[in-house]
Amino acid sequence: MNVEEVRAYCILKKGITEEFPFDEHTLVFKVLGKMFALLPLERLPPQINLKCNPELSLKLREKYDGDIAPGFHMNKKHWNTILIERISPSLLKELIDHSYNLVVSKLTKKQQAELAKLKE
Structure with missing residues (x-):
C-alpha cells in the first residue's frame, strides 16, 4: 500500500x-x-x-523487526511505527482495524452509542 491507499x-x-x-505534514x-x-x-x-495492544506490540516488533518499531514520538508501550511498504497490505489493514477498534473500545458508552448511529 502507499500513503494514498492508507x-x-x-x-x-x-x-x-x-x-x-x-x-502541515502529519x-x-x-x-x-x-x-x-x-x-x-x-x-x-x-x-x-498506530495504537496497539501492548502485548501484541511486543510480538509484532519481534516478528517484523525493523518494519514495525516502537511508536516514533509516541508512547512506546501503546503505539507502533510501521513501514507501510514493507508489510503486506492485509496485515496493514488488520493493524489499522486493530488501532481503530482499540480506540473505539475505550470510548464512553455515550460516544459508542453515538458512533453506532452514524452511517458508514
Missing part, C-alpha cells in the same frame, strides 16, 4: 475526522476526537503510527 482505507471507518494538529485520523493513526505525508520510507 488514507483511503482509514477514512472509510465510522466517525472519522482528518486533521493536521501538529504540523495527517492525524481520529474517531470521535480520539487519535488512532498518524500518517506523516513526507517521511521516507512511508510509515504510519
